[in-house]
Amino acid sequence: MRGAWTWIGRRVAVLLKKSTVERELDEEVRFHLEMEIREGVRSGLSETEARRRAMIAFGGVERFKEEVRDARGGRLLDDLRQDLRIGVRTLVKERTFTLAAVLTLAIGIGGNVALYAVLDASAFAALPWAEPDRLLTGRSTFDDGARLGPVLSAFDFYDYRDEARSFESAGALAPFPQRMTLEAGDTPERVDVVMVIPGFFATLGVPPLAGRSFVAEEGEPGGGRSMVLSEGYWTRRFGRDPEVIGRTLTLNGMVFTVVGILPAHARFMVDAELWIPAVRGRGMASGRSSHNFLMVARLAEGITTATAQQELDGISARLAGAYPDTNAGKGIVVTPTREMLLESYWSTLALLGGAVVLLLLVACANVAALLLARGRARVAEMAVRGALGAGRPRLVRQLLVENGLLAAVAGGVGLFVAVWAQRALLAFVSMDRLGTLTGGFSWSILGFAMGLSLLTVLLFGTGPAVRASRTDHAITLRGAGRGTTAGGSALLRRGLVVAQVALTTVLLSAAGLLTRSLRELTTYDLGFDQEGLLTAEFTLPSGAFSEAERAALIDGLDDRLRGLSGVTDLGWASQLPIRDPGNNWSVGRAGELHQAGGRNVNAHQRTVYPGYFEAMGIPLVSGRGFDATDADVEERLIILSRTTAEILFGSEPPEGRFVEIPEFGGGIRTHQVVGVVEDAVVDFMRDGRSPAMYYSYHQTTPSRMRVAVRYAGDPARVTEGVRSALREVAPSVPLDRVETMDAVLRRATADERALASLVGMFAAIALGLAGVGLFGVLAYHVTQREREIGIRIALGARASEVATSVLWSGWVLVGVGLAAGIPLAVMGRRLVEGFLFGVGGGDPLTLIGVAAFLAAVAAVASVLPARRAARINPAEVFRRE
């Protein structure tokens, strides 16, 4: 071991102390020569003659030094230095080649580095909680495990928590913030509130900054009037005043006591300005059919996820037996928290990851082709250097050093591309669920970039390097070398183009599918008229307004707003389509709800104010709409969407018939159908025109209402009108989230747009590279076959025939590439399928489009080579031979 270090040390010393060693050597040589000369003079020679003989005896001084250096092992490093010098000179000299190769590689590498950076920051990020790998999340499954829900019901949670021995502790949160009005001073403020079932923060292992977090009693009836502030809100609103603990604040009209402050990493999945406890049996925490909570549990020491799952399955079975109405077929799945947090964008990363890897491969094929072509162009240079005595290993090494240089430059430029690409990725891949993701670059990312770059260039550069060095110098120098290695090299280049076309086919079809899907999405018939709609919302907290007050207030406001100039119509609803997600609830024909063979459907439930359907442009199919007299009707009334009515009543007229709907807190309530409206999008856009049912505002008055104002002219002026009208009737109620329906739709399709354009961009780059690759091969093909083409022309072949044959050889390459690429694309469609709307993953039309597109690109790439082939002058070719 020591020997090895000494050896290395000496070699390093040779490198570093080069000048000292050289000086010593100079000194020794000079001494030696002087002694020789003196001896010569002593034996009777003239001094000049003695010097001459001494020098001859010595041989060339420089060569001698070289040999000394060789003997000392400094040779390798010395050569490397020389190789680098030559390499830099060559790369600078061949600017076009260098630029093409570097840019091509940088694009491929940049995309991969960006993705790696995102992965690095997410999949391997340190979660901010205590021993995060022991944290599990639990969600309900339905239909005997066939469907995984996003949440579970509070009552099921209580049972799992109390019975499971696999958990050290467990808590739950409702993973969606609720906008509530907080009065803590003069002006009421809208804040994001998240409900948790006590035990949640203790399970995460997040101790409070000050005060305490919730205790078990606060989640039981009689509790619940306490709140915990986030550090951010505490700082922003109260200037980090510790005195705020113990103060009472009014939230949605109800009085709460501040009991503690939690640090930033108490955030879980969603932003919260403050947290309040969910109380057993109240609101979201009522019953087993109201699924609102995500369970977070900490595994007991030594228990595995599988063991915990097994225990929970037993509990689920017991629950199904005890509560068949709500729990038949229902279960729970526990997932490691890290996995759960990542799963929502895992598919996006997989898709983009696939795309950038394909892009890199296409880029590599191009660089390999470039290197091959350059290898050919440099055969003469290599031949000369070989003939002058440079050994083959030396030549290969020279080429490898050049490639290494290329890799370093490409890797560097790739990093710049990566910075930009990462920003693009983070901008729309919604990764804030982890809360730890900031982007930025680390040493490991730099290493990844350089390593990837080096790997690709060496992998794709070594072949050409070895090939170039293998050339027989003598043959090449005599000029007879033309085409001697052409067979193998040409085949290889064709192979590369075929590979490029195949890979591009995969990318293009993914991009094609996403684009078609986006088109489907943006041209989708929403079932309502989205043009010129302004939306806004406000809440009339139940603590501050009685039901009658709320109804009177909306009645007054409706009148007032209809009188505003610029307002042509308006409608009110508990949730507006696309903008506000809401409940999807089961409804059944009277007597058939939850019965085997009964007619049931899950429909989105919305509460609407008279005039809503007219304002939205949703036509009434039959029966009547709602009106203010509904308040006096004993029976609960309901309007069904056409699909809901058809599922429940078939072709029978549903008006006057009864449906049953499970109540929030348990039990069943019967509703009488008064009318049917046309299907429209009610919830997420991706759900399409899904089944819906509407309640009358005058029978049930939700505290939060959204208004859709159909306007003409300037939306800002209309907004101001709405704001001041609200101020007049309810000065304590702020107007919230004002936006046009156009903006809502843009936001709803933003991810799809970004994804389609990003993958589209990758595909376009790959297409460009493949086109250039094809052009290169065809141009080379024409050059190689100049003589043959010349002969054909001389024998009477027409120019058009010659050109067509070039075109055909291009199409043959594309055809082979397509034949290989289409099965790949079909196999890879799984990655895309989850993102598609209204198009299948194996859409034949898209594949045909891709094929046509590639054929067209091939035609364009063939134009110049074909023209050149057609213009070959036989006389000129033969004269040159």
Place this chain on the structure above:
Amino acid sequence: MGRFDMAPRTDLLQGSLDLLILKTLDLEALHGWAISKKIHLLSRDALEVNQGSLYPALYRLRDRGLVDAKLGESEEGRPIKVYRLTAKGRKALERERESWRRFAKAVEAVLAAT
């Protein structure tokens, strides 16, 4: 460069040259020029050491730790590198000497065949 056409001859020489240098230094510490003169002398003027080979050999031996070099003085008091044998070099000399004798005997046996 010309390394390649030289290679066979230097290889043969190198082996014996190393041995000769080691032997010379076994007697006393010498500077480069003196080594070449000494070999010339001891071989009774039969061997002319190619100076171009001498220094590479010396540096190589030094790198292998068989000789070391210290700054000494020439006969006229001029500072010059003086080479001496190390303990390792002495062992190497024994080894080389044995193998050379075996080699010489073998060559002789071949040549003596009738």
